[in-house]
Amino acid sequence: MVFDTLKQRMGGGDQLNPMQIARHTLFTAREKLDLLQQLKAEATGAQIEGAAVAFEPAEIDAAIAHVREGVARGVGAETVFKGDF
Structure with missing residues (x-):
């Protein structure tokens, strides 16, 4: 059985940096730009x-x-839905 830690629950090593946001397949281009501009x-x-x-x-x-x-x-006009990849 795997137990998660508080660090993992808070994002652990999987926190997104700006380029990871820019390349993320689950966000549309508009969502990416909104997130990056807010950041x-x-x-x-x-x-x-x-x-x-x-x-x-x-x-x-x-x-x-x-x-x-x-x-x-x-590229990036639509999000990727289950079954699209």
Whole structure:
């Protein structure tokens, strides 16, 4: 029997970074952009306040650019549903 730990319940090592959000198959491109823009706003605000940030705004910008490039190629308009892959 496998017992989970509090760390695993809180996300453990599976927390998403900006590029993982940009490449996630269960989000539409719009959802990805919304999440990344919210993350960027929080990171930028934290930097202005002098607080530590988990992700640099440049890293988030790269993920946003990745999503936009995919949209330009027609990728990411729909989510992946069970049986689609």
